[in-house]
Amino acid sequence: MSSTFEQIANIIAETCDIPRDTIKPESHAIDDLGIDSLDFLDIAFAIDKAFGIKMPLEKWTQEVNDGKATTEQYFVLKNLADRIDELVAAKNAGTGTASGS
Amino acid sequence: MQLEYFQLIDRIVDLNIGDKTIVVEADVPRTNTIFEGHFPGYPIMPGVLLTEAMAQSSGWLLLGLMKFERMPFLAMIKEAKMRGFVNPGEVLTIEAKVEHEGSGFAVTSAKVRVGKELKCSADLTFRHIPFPHPDLRVHMDAMAKKIGFPQQALTHD
Numbered sequence: 609m610s611s612t613f614e615q616i617a618n619i620i621a622e623t624c625d626i627p628r629d630t631i632k633p634e635s636h637a638i639d640d641l642g643i644d645s646l647d648f649l650d651i652a653f654a655i656d657k658a659f660g661i662k663m664p665l666e667k668w669t670q671e672v673n674d675g676k677a678t679t680e681q682y683f684v685l686k687n688l689a690d691r692i693d694e695l696v697a698a699k700n701a702g703t704g705t706a707s708g709s
Numbered sequence: 710m711q712l713e714y715f716q717l718i719d720r721i722v723d724l725n726i727g728d729k730t731i732v733v734e735a736d737v738p739r740t741n742t743i744f745e746g747h748f749p750g751y752p753i754m755p756g757v758l759l760t761e762a763m764a765q766s767s768g769w770l771l772l773g774l775m776k777f778e779r780m781p782f783l784a785m786i787k788e789a790k791m792r793g794f795v796n797p798g799e800v801l802t803i804e805a806k807v808e809h810e811g812s813g814f815a816v817t818s819a820k821v822r823v824g825k826e827l828k829c830s831a832d833l834t835f836r837h838i839p840f841p842h843p844d845l846r847v848h849m850d851a852m853a854k855k856i857g858f859p860q861q862a863l864t865h866d
Contacts, residue, residue, distance in 0.1 A: 649814050666813040
């Protein structure tokens with residue numbers, strides 16, 4: 609089974625037509641890969657479906673806007689993979705909703 | 710339909726909050742200036758308006774699911790296929806279904822039929838946000854009443 613990062617990278621490459629070999633764990637989805645908010649909706653849809661979760665994009669965005677989090681925490685891909693692993697673990701543990709909200 | 714006001718849905722036939730589906734009807738007007746240009750001697754409903762009709766149908770479904778607390782806005786159209794001409798005076802039956810509810814967005818699929826004939830289909834993505842202006846909420850409430858939005862559907866958990 610491929611790693612969470614590998615799955616995310618493949619989704620981004622396919623969804624946004626970005627060469628797969630340019631997508632690194634350290635890549636920032638917005639700053640490095642140039643993914644805009646509309647493309648990110650497509651990515652979120654694909655990730656939600658692939659992992660059976662509901663990524664809490666609104667909560668994350670609010671935290672960034674409120675200065676409680678940085679974009680790096682959610683949009684650097686290795687960090688995004690960690691967040692997704694947490695959501696999947698929460699879902700599998702049956703601890704509330706998979707959205708984390 | 711009131712094309713001048715971009716009001717493309719005439720009545721809600723069925724809204725199933727549990728199944729996340731909606732069926733609506735829309736009466737294409739027999740005459741309209743749009744048909745004078747689209748096209749002279751061969752009037753047909755523009756595909757862009759059929760797509761908007763699918764979006765508005767999906768929008769009513771999403772409004773119901775969100776209990777009129779948030780307003781959906783069309784963000785993305787995929788796989789839009791115009792499969793046959795729609796003529797003035799025909800009645801559209803539009804079905805929409807929620808395919809995914811994300812955080813701040815939703816994805817639907819929709820189909821337009823005239824009789825049993827499939828005329829067009831599309832996959833649509835919406836962003837949704839709290840109503841950005843009270844006038845919009847008032848307008849949507851009035852429109853809901855006008856097209857027979859089943860208020861009892863909002864009590865569904």
